[in-house]
Amino acid sequence: MRLQPEQLPDRLASTGDPIYLVSGDEPFQLLEAADAIRAAARERGNTAREVFNAGKDFDWSALTAGAATGSLFGDGRLLEVRLDSPRPGEAGARALREWAANPPPDAVLLLTLPKLDRSVQQSKWFRELEAAAVWVPVWPVTGGDLRRWLAARLTARGLEPEEDALTLLAERTEGNLPAAAQEVDRLALIQPPGPLNARDTASVVTDSARFDLFDLGEAALAGEPDRAVRVLEGLREEGTEAPLVLWVLAREARIAAAVAAAARAGEDPGAAADRLGVWKNRRPVVIAAARRLGVRGWRRVLSRLAGVDDSLKGGALRTAWDELLQLALIMAGRTLFPRRPRTGRE
Template identity: 40%
Template sequence: MKLSGDNLAASLSRQLSSIYLISGDEPLLVNEAADAVRARARSQGFTERELHVVERGFDWQALLSNSKAMSLFAERKIIEIRMTNPTPGEQGADAIIELATEPSADNLVLIVTGKMDGRVAGSRWVSAIEKHGVVVQIWPLELARLPAWIRDRLAKQNLKADAEAASLLAERVEGNLLAAHQEVEKLALLLPPGPVTADTIVDAVADSARFDVLQLGDAAMKGNAARALRVLEGLRGEDVEPPIVLWALNKDLQWIARCQHLMRRGQSPDSAMNALYVWRNRQPAMKHALSRLKPKTVRELLLSAERADRMIKGVIRSDPWLEFERLVAGLAGVRLATAA
């Protein structure tokens, strides 16, 4: 049987197979699928877990022999095989086929590996698992689905997020599901059950430097260069990671550039911001920026953001915080010297 990750829970509720293969390149979803299989297996009496990590020179015959050995206390066990590379070789393929075609009532085999290409997915060992067990393919979550995914995760924590709140978190984590999962867990600790808005999220983590960066862009867009530079210095003093600061500034600049494009096509600032789903709590400051920043200036600021990114990555040998000062001042309407 072949399943997607979304259908695994329903399949497990109906029947537990003797062998599972979970494949994908999204670590959070792959691990959660493996957790679901283990949990279901434990509920069926598979109390022992035996983990094998496949590396060069791995002894597949020893694994087979061990799988046939009875436990001292006759406990049913999960034989978990983790392969960093979804190509086990001839000996490994033979061993997996034997595990699939000659199952033991006392063993459940769980194989976890990375994304399989078409050639591997059609290999004889994968076909054997598909015929005698379950192949679960985990696909990356499309960015357009991320806000809904976040809302669903928050709902499981008794937090009912509106679309704007989910969009804020989705933009913040930039498609990283593990980061999104961590933010959901943090909010579950910070917030009481109930509705969640974008303002609620910002207020709940007002003391968190990861969200203080939002105040940076707000002050700069309002033209308050002194306050913006003070916030920037505070972030640096708190050892906030430069990529977080860059994310916040670049997000506002991208929104401003896209709004200007729509405004040149006849839209008002309000309609342009709404069309681009600019967070409502950002709109007053952004409207101020749109009224004074010329498209040429915004293009220069985007180039400055790109330069800061190259500094962070080490492509340009310079301090990104100096480029941030120039960028923040420019967004606020003050020109500083170019960072070295």
């Protein structure tokens, strides 16, 4: 069973499952989900805990032995396996399949893994494990997802955030989820239950925003020009190298251009995005971006990105940053210099 992180608390409150998988590269949500599972397991009597760090040389027979050996004091057990790779290897896959086929009645298995790509999700060991488990994939929380995430946490603490308050809080904490959670907790401590406006929010929160390169590509493709500018400026202030910014914009532009070209040739855009390896949750954004500029528009963007590359190689760093800003806006759908309508005298 696959659950979103926000669905996990209700599941844990209603029933206990023998196996939990938490995967992803967003550390705060991964830690929070794992902590919730540990707490629920303890409440159900699984007080004996064993932790296995399953690196490259891990001996999977240790897990098999753990399955066969009960607790010395008769307590239920929580066996936690931390994988540093999404692929457990042949021995690991076999051990996990065996556990999924016959989980010990007195034990809960918690697996934490990095992000799982499509090939892992389609592997036999993972399909069999997922069928017997609760799987919670976690993703970076950005853009509109961050606003919803903040709104849900504030509401759970008795606050009713206004839109301006959510906007301010998201801008101050984007890219730094632990700081966002901390600010929510601070607001809940300081502000009384009820409506929460931007002025009250501003008096409490600090500017903790941090960005990574992929936030920029996501904002540009999602058609969010204001956010794209904010992310780009944040990256520049944090000392991100311009060639890396160029790389991420070119990467996203090539994908959008390819989907646009495939759609013009008669291929279904969703099928084209799938063929190009676009993750399912990103496909609507990529398809909308492909339609927004069309084949010719994306080709012009790619041509100008090639010009930025030439500028960087020639040492024109300031010009390159200015051009990257313009291109991020164009990719997001903002026309910088709209054409004036022609008159009869022109």
